[in-house]
Each structure stands twice: as structure tokens, then as C-alpha cells.
Amino acid sequence: MSDTLLVSTRKGLFRVVRKNGKWDIERVDFLGDNVTLTLTDPRDGRHYAALDHGHFGVKLHRSTAVGWEEIAAPVYPPKPEGLEENDMWGRPLAWSTARIWALAAGGADEPGVIWCGTQPGGLFRSTDHGESWEIIRSLWEHPKRKMWMGGGADLPGIHSILIDPRNSKRVWIAVSTGGIWFTEDAGANWTQRGEGMRADHVPPELTNDPVAQDVHCLAQSAATTRRMWVQHHNGIFISSDEGRTFSEITGVEPSTFGFPVVVHPRDPDMAWFVPEIKDEKRIPRDGRLVVTRTRDGAKSFVTLTEGLPQSHAYDVVYRHAQAIDGTGNRLAFGSTTGGLWVSEDQGDNWACVTHTLPPVYAVRFA
Amino acid sequence: MAKIFFTANIQRHVVCPETEAAGHSVREVLDNVFAGNPLARSYVLDDQAALRRHMTIFVDGHAIRDRARLSDPVGESSTIRVFQALSGG
Structure with missing residues (x-):
């Protein structure tokens, strides 16, 4: 059970702890x-901790015994x-880190390996605790990568980066927008996953194309990779075959639109969402x-x-801003x-x- | 040797003292400065070694024109000021 939360915000990193039953x-x-x-x-x-200094660029810091030290971004x-190479707006695509949007620790058998989206x-990989990074060229140079588009952001x-707890060479990533991608050789080769997802906001020729899918968040239980959950721009999707195919979940009140999804660490069928009305009205219903x-x-x-505000609440919860701890009881x-x-x-x-x-941009149990 | 001054705002994140460095272009001067202060490099230049989008550099009071290659000439007694723009905050 974790008694510490790291809360990433627009104006700093807040360390929130539970003492005497109170956070x-x-x-x-x-x-x-x-x-x-x-x-x-x-x-x-x-x-x-990933920082975005605006004028001065994206930076990465790592904790030490006495504080933080800046390491390579x-x-x-x-x-x-x-x-x-132009972006979807016709502007030259800058090959430059515009945002660190995913951080994941490698498997237990590969200490020092960190993945960064x-x-x-x-997609980048470090083998030395973030001292240095190498871009995964097989994915960056994949022809379909150029079909990826901006979702909520311009770029x-x-x-999302998921690593198979039983085989750390098997990695899934999710892209907004670009769907789900899978490697079983630590990034040497990639295949698109995610048949069955649906994108209503693109031309009909692309609606069911896995590369056109705006996955907002991809999550799984540590118990199994078989079951995967997606909070998608078009709703909630669930997979029972490691993300090869998905089924849409409908009829969930008040809405299936949102950004985060978290899954119980031992029960892959248990998941939590924070819904908003819909894509063109991103606020809680009523x-x-x-x-x-x-x-x-x-x-x-x-x-x-x-315990949640039930009147005039306009809180939006971003994709990294919901968390569950190792017990599966604390969220x-x-x-x-x-x-x-x-x-x-x-x-x-x-x-x-x-x-x-x-x-708040991100909430994580530490 | 050109004199180089960095904006006060950058000092909160990385120490960039006033310094002197040799070079015939902004690129050459900055390369020499960052050789002795490598952490500062990524605060001024992007991944492609171009000037960051919301940064600007003045050489003797004139904003540089070549933001990608930093080829603007620098004289032996030039003053270079590295600033952040008001945009992009």
C-alpha cells in the first residue's frame, strides 16, 4: 500500500502523504x-520528474538522496x-522533444531500463536510469508513423507504455492519434494492434483503420496482459486478446467519454473511468x-x-491524472x-x- | 573575444554567468560557451541545435536572422545577449 502521491501540476510537483489517516x-x-x-x-x-519550461524546453530530473538532479532529456x-516532413498542418515537423508524455520502468530483469514516450x-529507451536516451528508430522510421496526427495537442x-511483467521484451504503446503498437523484441520490430476500435471524427474510409484511432489511455492489470482497456476519443473499448481486437462498451452512464482509465493490479476485469459529457463538451455532466x-x-x-462535488463541478481529469495503488483499494x-x-x-x-x-497534469502513487 | 550575457530568467534553472568566448559566428561562440557549460546548451538550443522557438539572440543590439544555423557574424569585440521572448510563456 502506498502512502505517498506525486501530483504533477502547472506550478510544481506536490508530494502528498497519508499520516494518521489523513492525506x-x-x-x-x-x-x-x-x-x-x-x-x-x-x-x-x-x-x-518531467518538466516543460516553455522557452527553455523539456527537461528531466531524477531524485537523489537529498533532492533532485537534472539528467538528460x-x-x-x-x-x-x-x-x-510536415505535420498535419503543413508546417515542417520539428524533430525535437515537445513534451514528455509517457514514462515507464522496464522489467524487473532489466534494471536501469526506462521507456519514454x-x-x-x-519513443526513447534508456538503459542507464535516464543518463542517456536512444530513440527507437524502428518505430520512428516506420512508414505508418507519418500517418500519426495530433489529438488534443498539435502534434x-x-x-501510454505497457510492459509485459512476465516478458519485458513485449511492450505496447498507445498514440494520440495513431492507435496501439506492439513489439515482442524490445522495440526492434513493431506491429499495429487495435482492430475493432472506431473513430467517428475521421472520414468514413478511416473510421475503422487502427492507425486512425485516438486512444486517450491504454491500461492493463499486472495480473495478465490478456485483458486490455482503452479510454478512447469515441468511448470505452475492451480487449481479451492482448489488444489485437477490441469491443466497444456502450450504455455507460453518464458517459463513455473521458481521458484516464486505471485497472486493478490483480483483477483484470475491474476498471475505473472519470467521464465527461463528450468530446465537444469536456465537463462533467450536470x-x-x-x-x-x-x-x-x-x-x-x-x-x-x-465525497465528490455534485453541483457546479467543472473538473476535467487528464489521462495521467488518475492512479491506483498496488493493493487495488486505494485510488x-x-x-x-x-x-x-x-x-x-x-x-x-x-x-x-x-x-x-x-x-493537475498527473497523479501517481510513489 | 565576444562577451556573452544570458537572460536573468534562465539563471533560475541553470547557471549561465557572463562570459567571454572566441568565434566568428554565433554558432562558434555558443559552441565554445557550451563546451564549458554543457547543461545550459539544451536551454538555448533545441534537439536540432537550432535556437529554441521562443528564444532570441542579439549581436550588438541586432536580433540574429539565422535561427537554424546561427551563422550571423560576430566581431572580435561584439556583445551577444541571449534572451527569451515574451511570447511562448
Whole structure:
């Protein structure tokens, strides 16, 4: 069970701890700076924090015994002279890290390996705890990578990285927009996954094309890779064959639109979502902030409201801003309007830690 | 030797003291500066070694024109100021 949360916000990294049964802010690091994501490496306990300094670029920091140290951020290779590659807006695509959008620790058998997903679509791997990074060229140079497009952001990006706990060479990533990609040889070769997902917002010729899918978040249980969950721009999708095919889940109230999904670490059929009305109206329905939960593989859902604001709440929860701890009982999420809630009982009851944080980008149990 | 000054805002993240460096172009001067202060490099230049989008450099009071190759000439007694733009904040 984790008693510590790392909350990444527009104005700093908040360390929130549970003491005497109560959650509270213990300290703030990088105060005033834009912290976009953290990773706590379960193999050695080190923390990694991604920052976006705007003018000064994207940076990466790693915890030390006494604080933080800046380490290398992923750097794209030189763009070949004369290569013309434009983004979906017709502008030259800058081969430069625009955002660190995913951080994942490698398998237990490969200490020091860290994966990093970025905008504009590069996947990087470090074998030395982030001291240096190498772009996964097989994916960056894949012809279909050029079909990736911006989703919520101007540029496409890799936001989800899943590593098979039983075979660390098997990795799934998800792209907004670009669908799901899979490697079984640690990134040497990639295949597209995700048949069965549906994108209503593209021309009909592309609606069912796996590369056109705007996956908002891809998640699995540590118990098995068989079951996968997707919170998609078009709704909720579930797979029972490691992401080869997906089925759409409909009829979930109040909505199937949203950004995050988390899965119970031992029960692959248990998942949580934070719904919003729909893509063109990204606020909770009727001003009521709710969490939806299924315990039976999406056959049924319950809407969880206890402890959450049920009037004039306009909280949006980003894809990295919901988390579940190793027990599967404790959950937390943070919102764009600075709210942070924790549940100790799988979402039946929620406690508001604070509602005055800066906009929350990511919430992680440390 | 050209004199180089960095914006005060960058100092909060990485120490960039006023310094002197040799070079006939902005690129040459900055390469020499960053050779002794490698952490500062990525705060000013992007992955392709071009000037970051919301950064700007003045040589003797004139904003440089070649933001990609940094080929703008630098004189023996030039003053180079590395600033962040107001845009992009």
C-alpha cells in the first residue's frame, strides 16, 4: 500500500502523504514550474520528474538522496538534410522533444531500463536510469508513423507504455492519434494492434483503420496482459486478446467519454473511468463529478459519487491524472481545476485532499 | 573575444554567468560557451541545435536572422545577449 502521491501540476510537483489517516501536502518541489509527469521506479524507488519550461524546453530530473538532479532529456536524432516532413498542418515537423508524455520502468530483469514516450511521436529507451536516451528508430522510421496526427495537442504523441511483467521484451504503446503498437523484441520490430476500435471524427474510409484511432489511455492489470482497456476519443473499448481486437462498451452512464482509465493490479476485469459529457463538451455532466467502475469486465458499471462535488463541478481529469495503488483499494485523481481526491475503498467513498492546487497534469502513487 | 550575457530568467534553472568566448559566428561562440557549460546548451538550443522557438539572440543590439544555423557574424569585440521572448510563456 502506498502512502505517498506525486501530483504533477502547472506550478510544481506536490508530494502528498497519508499520516494518521489523513492525506496532506508534505512538500512542493519545482514550485512555479510546469511539471507534466512523474515516474517512480518500483525496482529502486527513484523518482523521475518531467518538466516543460516553455522557452527553455523539456527537461528531466531524477531524485537523489537529498533532492533532485537534472539528467538528460530525450533528444531526437539530426533531421536528415533535405528531408521534407510536415505535420498535419503543413508546417515542417520539428524533430525535437515537445513534451514528455509517457514514462515507464522496464522489467524487473532489466534494471536501469526506462521507456519514454514523447510528442511529436518518438519513443526513447534508456538503459542507464535516464543518463542517456536512444530513440527507437524502428518505430520512428516506420512508414505508418507519418500517418500519426495530433489529438488534443498539435502534434502526435505516445502517452501510454505497457510492459509485459512476465516478458519485458513485449511492450505496447498507445498514440494520440495513431492507435496501439506492439513489439515482442524490445522495440526492434513493431506491429499495429487495435482492430475493432472506431473513430467517428475521421472520414468514413478511416473510421475503422487502427492507425486512425485516438486512444486517450491504454491500461492493463499486472495480473495478465490478456485483458486490455482503452479510454478512447469515441468511448470505452475492451480487449481479451492482448489488444489485437477490441469491443466497444456502450450504455455507460453518464458517459463513455473521458481521458484516464486505471485497472486493478490483480483483477483484470475491474476498471475505473472519470467521464465527461463528450468530446465537444469536456465537463462533467450536470456539473456532477463522478467516477464509473466496473468489476465484471464491463458487463455492468456503477457510478460513484460519495465525497465528490455534485453541483457546479467543472473538473476535467487528464489521462495521467488518475492512479491506483498496488493493493487495488486505494485510488486518487486530480483535476484541471485543482482538485485532488483519494479513495481508500475502490471508489465507494472519496475524500477531497485539496481543491486549490494548480491545474493537475498527473497523479501517481510513489 | 565576444562577451556573452544570458537572460536573468534562465539563471533560475541553470547557471549561465557572463562570459567571454572566441568565434566568428554565433554558432562558434555558443559552441565554445557550451563546451564549458554543457547543461545550459539544451536551454538555448533545441534537439536540432537550432535556437529554441521562443528564444532570441542579439549581436550588438541586432536580433540574429539565422535561427537554424546561427551563422550571423560576430566581431572580435561584439556583445551577444541571449534572451527569451515574451511570447511562448
